Amino acid sequence: MFSAFLNCFKITDLRNRIVITLALLFVARLGASIPLPGLDPLPLTNFMISKTSSSGGIMDLYNMFTGGALLKGAVFGLGIMPYISASIIMQLLGAINPALARLQHEGEVGRQKIAQYTRYLTVIVCLIQGWLLVMALANYPDKLFYGFNANEYGNIITRSGVSFFITSTIFLTTGTLILVWIGEQISQVGIGNGISLLIAAGILSSMPSAIIQAIKMFKVSTGIPQVLGLWHVILMVTLLISVVALMISVTQADRKIPVQYVSRIVGRKMYAGQSSYLPLKINYSGVMPVIFASAILLFPQQIFAYVGAATGIRFFQKASMVLSHGSTVYYFLYGLLILCFSYFWVSIMFRPVQIADDLKKNGGYIPGIKPGDSTATFLDFVMTRLTLAGAVFLTAIALLPDLLFFSFGIPYSIALFFGGTGTLISVGVVLDTMKQIEGHLLQKNYDGFLKKIKIRTNSKVESLSNAPKIHKTIYIAMAVLLGIIIAWLAVCYGKGHCK
Numbered sequence: 001m002f003s004a005f006l007n008c009f010k011i012t013d014l015r016n017r018i019v020i021t022l023a024l025l026f027v028a029r030l031g032a033s034i035p036l037p038g039l040d041p042l043p044l045t046n047f048m049i050s051k052t053s054s055s056g057g058i059m060d061l062y063n064m065f066t067g068g069a070l071l072k073g074a075v076f077g078l079g080i081m082p083y084i085s086a087s088i089i090m091q092l093l094g095a096i097n098p099a100l101a102r103l104q105h106e107g108e109v110g111r112q113k114i115a116q117y118t119r120y121l122t123v124i125v126c127l128i129q130g131w132l133l134v135m136a137l138a139n140y141p142d143k144l145f146y147g148f149n150a151n152e153y154g155n156i157i158t159r160s161g162v163s164f165f166i167t168s169t170i171f172l173t174t175g176t177l178i179l180v181w182i183g184e185q186i187s188q189v190g191i192g193n194g195i196s197l198l199i200a201a202g203i204l205s206s207m208p209s210a211i212i213q214a215i216k217m218f219k220v221s222t223g224i225p226q227v228l229g230l231w232h233v234i235l236m237v238t239l240l241i242s243v244v245a246l247m248i249s250v251t252q253a254d255r256k257i258p259v260q261y262v263s264r265i266v267g268r269k270m271y272a273g274q275s276s277y278l279p280l281k282i283n284y285s286g287v288m289p290v291i292f293a294s295a296i297l298l299f300p301q302q303i304f305a306y307v308g309a310a311t312g313i314r315f316f317q318k319a320s321m322v323l324s325h326g327s328t329v330y331y332f333l334y335g336l337l338i339l340c341f342s343y344f345w346v347s348i349m350f351r352p353v354q355i356a357d358d359l360k361k362n363g364g365y366i367p368g369i370k371p372g373d374s375t376a377t378f379l380d381f382v383m384t385r386l387t388l389a390g391a392v393f394l395t396a397i398a399l400l401p402d403l404l405f406f407s408f409g410i411p412y413s414i415a416l417f418f419g420g421t422g423t424l425i426s427v428g429v430v431l432d433t434m435k436q437i438e439g440h441l442l443q444k445n446y447d448g449f450l451k452k453i454k455i456r457t458n459s460k461v462e463s464l465s466n467a468p469k470i471h472k473t474i475y476i477a478m479a480v481l482l483g484i485i486i487a488w489l490a491v492c493y494g495k496g497h498c499k
Helices: 002-008 014-031 042-050 059-064 081-096 096-105 105-139 162-189 194-204 207-218 230-252 288-311 314-322 328-349 352-361 373-408 412-418 421-445 467-495
Strands: 254-261 264-266 269-271 274-281
Touching: 002 014, 002 421, 014 162, 014 421, 059 194, 059 207, 059 230, 081 096, 081 105, 081 162, 081 288, 081 328, 096 105, 105 162, 105 288, 162 194, 194 421, 207 412, 230 373, 230 421, 254 373, 274 373, 288 314, 288 328, 288 373, 288 421, 328 373, 352 373, 373 412
Parallel strands: none
Antiparallel strands: 254 274, 264 269
């Protein structure tokens, strides 16, 4: 693996891509530390330091996605989430609007048009969120950050007037548009998916502080009620390694559908029959359902919280609390959205009819399945079952930090790295980036990150009748894990530990 990292800098094109990516990520992190003119981030910083633990509420979750830019009052305070929200809205509109649906099938020209409309919608979302955020910080910061007292920590806003609100809103909107441009540049001339890398970089930026907070938990002098010992360290490290290993295994796992090709003659050449397989990933959609579900829940939470804090209306404050961590409505909607977006992503990206037609044209067929419509129906049936398993896995991992926080008192900033949205996104982005780097290495005849291992297997193709038994085991294991997590959360909620 270390030789693969060294080989990355021996290829000129790959080295340039890595340097450009790191430079653009540095600019993104720099913008997350530049405060808005007329805003003092010190009161919020002191307030967060004085808190013994994070509650995992809306502001904590949104601050994680912005890489701490929200609490610093930075020009990148809105982060990249408005663009993701706009992208989701455009995807949903494409499913019900015939004009947008035609654009989605027009290739590169249609994609550019949709990207242009998405940017316009991003500006509108940023203007709304930016104005409400500044209004909330100026008028009711205690409603936005529960427990904040201006008399104790100081005023966040040092200026007043309409000009301040207008310029701050413009700065926040411009910051998000700069992040969108940085993400697009990384995707085009860098390495990896730019938007996903920006989110992952923001999440991983909080890792040093989480490690320091975890170390302080094992010292008696910190004043934390539960002092952890050596066995707790071993259990936490084991849990962290196990969760990350499980994420990688399920993300990389696939169901291999055997495919048999008949002998055929093309021109003057004769191609002999051969056996192959069609890999169908268990988690076909990756981390996209988690990102979409988080963005969809964060958007109304933000609007309700900002409006409630800016106007003082209790209805919006209660609506924001209902959609926050710890409520039954939040967990129900979160799991439901992950399930819906998993199937929505598969319906867009996975084309069983096209795959069946390609197999038929190339003389391929699945043993025991007729070519054509029967093959498409079979692939759709298998992918539907695999998507359910992947959605259950994503939901279980996403709820794991809440289990650790509510049941064992682990601070939420630490629990986030034992699962949850942040860890899922980080692991998925790192794997995707490593695959792209490995593709460049293999193209130049260098060894990748993983050496090829020859495994002796039976030459006979596994029969389809035995395959469902494996998936039943996966379903049972994941359903039990999800049931345990939901049961623990329900017990905590009944005891009043949750919000």
